[in-house]
Amino acid sequence: MQELFRKLETESNEMGLAVNRAKTKIMVVDRAAHLNNPKNIIPGVDIVEHNVYLGAQVNTNGSCVPEIKRRIGMTKDAMTRLNNIWKKRGISMNTKIRLVRALIFPIFLYGVETWTIRARERQRIDALEMWCWRCMMRxxxxxxxxxxxxxTQLKIKTRLSTICHQQILSYFGHIVRRGDESLEKLIIVGNTEGKRARGRYPTRWTDQVKDTCSSKFCSIVREAMDRTRWRAIIHSKCKPSSDDHDPQSWGNDERERVNIFTRKKNKKTRSNSERV
Structure with a gap:
């Protein structure tokens, strides 16, 4: 690594560029996650376990859980800074919903196509969405x-976690439809030489695609080659994980609570119209 860094500095100097060692970081991504004599590998360059690259946090173990937690914190911070907007009664609820979808959710969805979302992470995403809606509604x-x-009151039909899975499947289709010389397609579709370590292996990015589509990987690849068919599969396979909107699946107490809320809202609307 010292030789590679020396060549990088040499070539940069020939082009009139200089490597700022204070801003240069080294992160080793391997199974052992350690280096021999890490302090003396390159003078003036720090070795880190995680680093933000192109707006996304990369870790030595390849896990996306720290990045998801980081995005949740950024989303909540942005939601809190807009409290003055959520408090205004002159702004309609539909406008506030559009503001959340246009200003808040894109902060969380940045780079979501590369995430490996497990059941625990999906619960975190659903909890974040409900926190945003409750904060918006005060x-x-x-x-x-x-x-x-x-x-039901906000008429939300597509959950935030469902949007995440839709974008992951959409990105998978883009990769599969690329040429055979594509590096991304080779990584996803190709096989890697060697043997796995003992024990249960972590959930891979392609595993969530297979779980969502409930099919074999070879069949999924064939279906993704057809753009129109793959788009229909995405909308049919990606469904909310919880909080079903169908009233038939709710309990009697829940249906009655929603009916009471709806009647109160309609009564308030009629009284306001009569005053006008």
């Missing part, structure tokens, strides 16, 4: 409002 935690009633 609902305190003491209010006995269920997630189903809030989603």
């Amino acid at each position: 609902i305190p935690w003491t209010a006995k409002r269920t997630n189903v009633s809030i989603l």
Whole structure:
């Protein structure tokens, strides 16, 4: 690595460029996650376990969980900084929903195509979405409002976690439809030489594609070659993980609570129209 870094500095100097060692970081991604004599590998260059590259955090173990937690924190921070907007009564609820989708959710969805979302991460994403909706509606935690009633009031049909899986499948289709010389396609479709370590292996990026489509990988690749068919499969396979909007699947108490809320809202609307 010292030789590679020396060549990099030499070639950069010939082009009139200089390597800033204070801003240069070294991160080794391997199974052992360690180096021999890491402090003396390159003078003036720090060795880190995680680094933000092109807006996304990369870790030595290849896990995307720290990046998801980081994005959740950034999303909540952006949501909190817009409290003055959520407090204004002159802004309609539909406008606030559009603001959340246009200003808040894109912060979380940046780079989502590269994530490996497990069941635990999907629960975190669903919890973040409900936190955003409750913050937008100014609902305190003491209010006995269920997630189903809030989603029904806002008429939310597609959950944030579902959007994540849709973008992952869409990106998978783009990779598969590339030429055989594509490096991304070779990594996804090709086989790697060697043997696995003992024990259960971590969930891979392609494993979530197979779990979502509930099919063999070779069949998924063939279906993804057809853009129109693959788009239909994405919308049919990606469904909400929880908080079903179908009233038939709710309990009697939940249906009654939503009906009472709807009747109160209609009564308030009629009274306002009569005053006008």
